[in-house]
Every structure is written in C-alpha cells, then in structure tokens.
Amino acid sequence: MTKLLISLAALLALAAPAIAQEEAAAPSPGEIVAQAPAEEWITIPSEDLLVMTLAPAADGSERKVVIQLMPAPFSQGWVENIRTLARAQWYDGITVNRVQDNYVVQWGDSNYDNPEAEGAAKPLPKGLRVMNEADYISDKVGQALAMEDVEIDEDPYADSTFFHQGWAVGGDTDGAWPVHCYGMAGVGRGRSPDAGSGAELYTVIGHAPRHLDRNIALVGRIVEGMEHLSSLPRGAGALGFYTAEEAGKRTPILSVRVASDLPESEQPAFEYLSTGGDSFARYADARANRRDPFFIHPAGGADICNIPVPVRRVGD
Amino acid sequence: MTKLLISLAALLALAAPAIAQEEAAAPSPGEIVAQAPAEEWITIPSEDLLVMTLAPAADGSERKVVIQLMPAPFSQGWVENIRTLARAQWYDGITVNRVQDNYVVQWGDSNYDNPEAEGAAKPLPKGLRVMNEADYISDKVGQALAMEDVEIDEDPYADSTFFHQGWAVGGDTDGAWPVHCYGMAGVGRGRSPDAGSGAELYTVIGHAPRHLDRNIALVGRIVEGMEHLSSLPRGAGALGFYTAEEAGKRTPILSVRVASDLPESEQPAFEYLSTGGDSFARYADARANRRDPFFIHPAGGADICNIPVPVRRVGD
Numbered sequence: 070m071t072k073l074l075i076s077l078a079a080l081l082a083l084a085a086p087a088i089a090q091e092e093a094a095a096p097s098p099g100e101i102v103a104q105a106p107a108e109e110w111i112t113i114p115s116e117d118l119l120v121m122t123l124a125p126a127a128d129g130s131e132r133k134v135v136i137q138l139m140p141a142p143f144s145q146g147w148v149e150n151i152r153t154l155a156r157a158q159w160y161d162g163i164t165v166n167r168v169q170d171n172y173v174v175q176w177g178d179s180n181y182d183n184p185e186a187e188g189a190a191k192p193l194p195k196g197l198r199v200m201n202e203a204d205y206i207s208d209k210v211g212q213a214l215a216m217e218d219v220e221i222d223e224d225p226y227a228d229s230t231f232f233h234q235g236w237a238v239g240g241d242t243d244g245a246w247p248v249h250c251y252g253m254a255g256v257g258r259g260r261s262p263d264a265g266s267g268a269e270l271y272t273v274i275g276h277a278p279r280h281l282d283r284n285i286a287l288v289g290r291i292v293e294g295m296e297h298l299s300s301l302p303r304g305a306g307a308l309g310f311y312t313a314e315e316a317g318k319r320t321p322i323l324s325v326r327v328a329s330d331l332p333e334s335e336q337p338a339f340e341y342l343s344t345g346g347d348s349f350a351r352y353a354d355a356r357a358n359r360r361d362p363f364f365i366h367p368a369g370g371a372d373i374c375n376i377p378v379p380v381r382r383v384g385d
Numbered sequence: 386m387t388k389l390l391i392s393l394a395a396l397l398a399l400a401a402p403a404i405a406q407e408e409a410a411a412p413s414p415g416e417i418v419a420q421a422p423a424e425e426w427i428t429i430p431s432e433d434l435l436v437m438t439l440a441p442a443a444d445g446s447e448r449k450v451v452i453q454l455m456p457a458p459f460s461q462g463w464v465e466n467i468r469t470l471a472r473a474q475w476y477d478g479i480t481v482n483r484v485q486d487n488y489v490v491q492w493g494d495s496n497y498d499n500p501e502a503e504g505a506a507k508p509l510p511k512g513l514r515v516m517n518e519a520d521y522i523s524d525k526v527g528q529a530l531a532m533e534d535v536e537i538d539e540d541p542y543a544d545s546t547f548f549h550q551g552w553a554v555g556g557d558t559d560g561a562w563p564v565h566c567y568g569m570a571g572v573g574r575g576r577s578p579d580a581g582s583g584a585e586l587y588t589v590i591g592h593a594p595r596h597l598d599r600n601i602a603l604v605g606r607i608v609e610g611m612e613h614l615s616s617l618p619r620g621a622g623a624l625g626f627y628t629a630e631e632a633g634k635r636t637p638i639l640s641v642r643v644a645s646d647l648p649e650s651e652q653p654a655f656e657y658l659s660t661g662g663d664s665f666a667r668y669a670d671a672r673a674n675r676r677d678p679f680f681i682h683p684a685g686g687a688d689i690c691n692i693p694v695p696v697r698r699v700g701d
Contacts, residue, residue, distance in 0.1 A: 357596075
C-alpha cells in the first residue's frame, strides 16, 4: 500500500525542482480535484444511484437527495433489499422520524417498532433477505486488492484505514468494512442479532460516529442534496426522535427510485475521483498538509473522514 | 499522563471481580455521566458564558444560544475582545452570513469585507486588542499541568492530544492549543497575518475540521442551543455564504450578553464534568469501548472529538 505522507513527498520531488515548488502558490485540495484529468473520474452505475424526493420545503422549493449505493464486496444483501424496497415503492410515503444533532437523520415507517404508533406498521414486500451481523465485515478486500490505495496512518478505530475503490475503509486481519463518515448512509436496526432489512435508513450529520463501524451496515453515501437532511429541525424526544406532539415536523418522503428505472432524461449522472490515481493521492496529501495561502501550520496528517472522496454531477 | 485505555482496565480490575463485570450490563457513556458524583462537576463562571439571542424561528419560538468562553491560558486576547464587543452591544443587529454544510456557521457584520456590501461596515468599539497568530498556541500547558489529564493515542494532527481542565487540546514541544471539534467556536479572520478581532465568529457544524487547529483562534464552545445554528439553511454562495439574492435567509442576532451582566434571575448556570476525575476517565473509556447492549464490536479507541466533554445546565 502507498503510505500517504511518504508517497506524496516522492511524487512532488519527481514533478518539479524544489525552488519552483516554493515559488508557486501551492494548490488547494479543490484546485487539485478541478485539475484532475478526465480518465481519473469513474462513472457511478445508475443502478447504484437512488433518487429520494422529499416533500417540498416551506417556500415551495424542490428537495431531492441522491444516494450512491455501495458496490461489492460490502453490504450487498442490504443494498439488494433497498433496491427491492424502492422498486416496490415501499418507501413512498414514509417520513423522516429522527434528527439528532451531531449524530444522524433517520427515515422509515413511523409506525414500525414505535410504542406511540398511530397505526399498523406498513407490510414489507416479499423477497427481502434476512441479513446477518457477520456481513458488516467483508473478507474480500485483501492486501492484493488494496495495492493501489492510499493508506491513512494513526487511526484509533482500526488496524489500518485506507481508500478502496472510492470508499473509506477500515480493516484488520478479519477483513475490511466501510467507515462512518459525514454523509454516509446506513441501516437502522434493533438489538443484536437483528441486523435490519434496509427499510429504516439513516445518514450521519455530525462528527464521524466511528464507534458504529462494524456495528451497523453501511450501504452508501449522500452525493447530492445532503443539506435537505442536515438542516432539518432536530427532534425533542430521546435520541432526537420527534415526539408525538412534534409529528408535524416529520418530513414526508414522496418517493425513492433507482436511477436506472427512471426515464433516461430524468436519470442523474455522477462520477467519483478514482482513489487509486495520482490526483487523489495529491488531494489527500493537500488535505493533510494545507499549503494554500490561508494556512500557516500544515497539520501533517488527516483522519480518513476529513478526506471526503470527491463526487461530481455530470451532464445536464 | 494517564493513558486512556490502560488506566481504565486497571480501574475496572480494582472495582470488581471479572465475573461480576461480565454478568452486569456495562453502563453506557451517558449512564456513567449521570452517575458522576456532584464533586466532579465544576461550575462555569458566569463571566465565561455568553447568551446570544437570535430572531425567533418561523413558528415564533425563541432561539437562544449559550456559548462558553475559553479560560486561560488559551486565546485570552480574543476572549477579552469578545466581552468588550458584547458589552458595547456591538453584536446586536449583526447576522448569520455563512452556513456551509459539514463545515461552519459564521456570524458577523454582513457589510464587513464584502464586495457586495449594502452599506458601510459597522465601526468597532475602542479598546480591542490586536491579536497575533503566535497566540494560537499557548506555552503555558506543560507536562506538570497535564498530569491529571486523559490522553488520547493515535491522533494524526498533533504529537499528543488530551483533555486539559475541561477542554480538548493538542500539543507538541512548542506548546498546546484547543482543537476544532463539533460545536467549538472560533474567530473568523482574513489572510495571514490578520488574526481576527472577535467581531466575526463561527462554530463547527460537521466533521471536526482539525486542519484549522493552530490556524485560527478558538475561543469557546456552544453549550446550549446548538441546534438553532446547525439546522439553519445552507448558503448557495461560495464557502456557504448567502448570496445577495439570499439576503433574506440571514438570521438576525438580536443581542449577545455576558451572562454575569444579566439580572441574576436571567443568568443561566452551567457546569462541566471534570476531565481530571474518575468519572470522565470511565466515560472516555466507554466512548472508546462501547459495551452497552446495542454494540457488538467495541472500537478499542476514539478520536478526541468523539469524546465530547459533558456540560449540563443547573438550577432553573
């Protein structure tokens, strides 16, 4: 694996003589991403994109959220369930039920597992897989697969932490798992051994709750419209659930569709910056060592959630 | 210094035989805090509390934010300036001008340093100190002072990271500095050597932007009402500033007062859990090793921003 801080020093030494580097203003992480060549951007399959439409905002403006589902080898049973639920239009009409500051926004059936339910829980569609907590960890990411990846030193939550095919991942001798960074989406569940179905989902709206890694299935990340979730009013109940008196604050979810099922003209298109390419390595190094003009003290390191993988919309 | 993970194992070994520990459900971090004895809670001086009143919400409800200013040895020049600005009622009538998702909410004079200013910048009161970027770091926190503190291993941003008298701190041989966790408040500034006055303030509303450590003055933290800032609509302009077209989204700040200047009946009272006590050490260990029933895999570690210092309101 490439060690982040060492490989970049070497890369820069090859790129230009030392004096020229000092004279030019160092590019910011954003400038490095903007200058990445087209071949380092990888198309996200439309089968891996979900379009979630919330009820319009108070001012009548549209609120759409796009979620990128995680590819193999992670969490594929839950990801399949989520496509099944979307295709059964099961999510249509559910609500955002929980907004806990510096933690998560969670959406699902407000009558499911709720002592104050106002009606019967919505029946789930047939064909959902019953998932197991062993599947929080994949044994399919080996040393060989990770050869091209940027590794992050000094992570308190995992023996090693690195970027693998566009995702932030932790690993040890048992396997590898996606990690809970801002904007990651996961599967709500009850007490162990329940591992959740995918009918109840959440996203992270605060500091990375990495203690949830290997304890809940992560299934993707928000790639557009995060602000429609992160700015929702916080719930006054325990764990940020809206209380019965606050039921009017639950934001309705009008529909959730797999992008590939939409008419071609309505399909959003996104790509991510390859985490195995030179631009990502330079970007990660610049995040860890800010040299752009605002900064005085480059940190000399960054935690994996402070290096978000660049994702961009294309077309339109 | 106490090493977090070692000291707690020792502490638990003293407390009870191993079998009894396995039989009892392990307390959650919140339960440990709730059970902390009164003598481990430390009163925050009312001189260190600011009450910031925002314009009421759309539904007419009150929005008050309480900020705890940082004690010596950190950032005291800026903290004094903030008290001076509050006592001159300079903050009254300024607005929240920037809300950048997963980053910061920032408030100040919308006509200051703004190419699209709608009027003249508000004159600053006399007596403000001109601060220097050398003051981002204090050389007053030595090994001796830190003897009682809980240290965190494996931080990518600082040689050592620990809790010092109620605050999360990074340090190296040059000194120590407060770190950018969720809810921390800091001083907006222009390009170096400008270090800001305290007239422009921000708070962190996303993953800890630790690359800002030692690059901006931190002056405190939000101890109540954070949700009134974190849930504000995001700005559409560069860096999350509201554009001229979005001027109506700027939330007015009606007043900012030092709590000790308020009539006694209106003074809020808060206390924090001593970071040098047994309860905090147990709480920090429980954050790093969740053993309460929801969890399957204790992480074995936590980054310093995932161990928020408990603060509670008292009285009323």
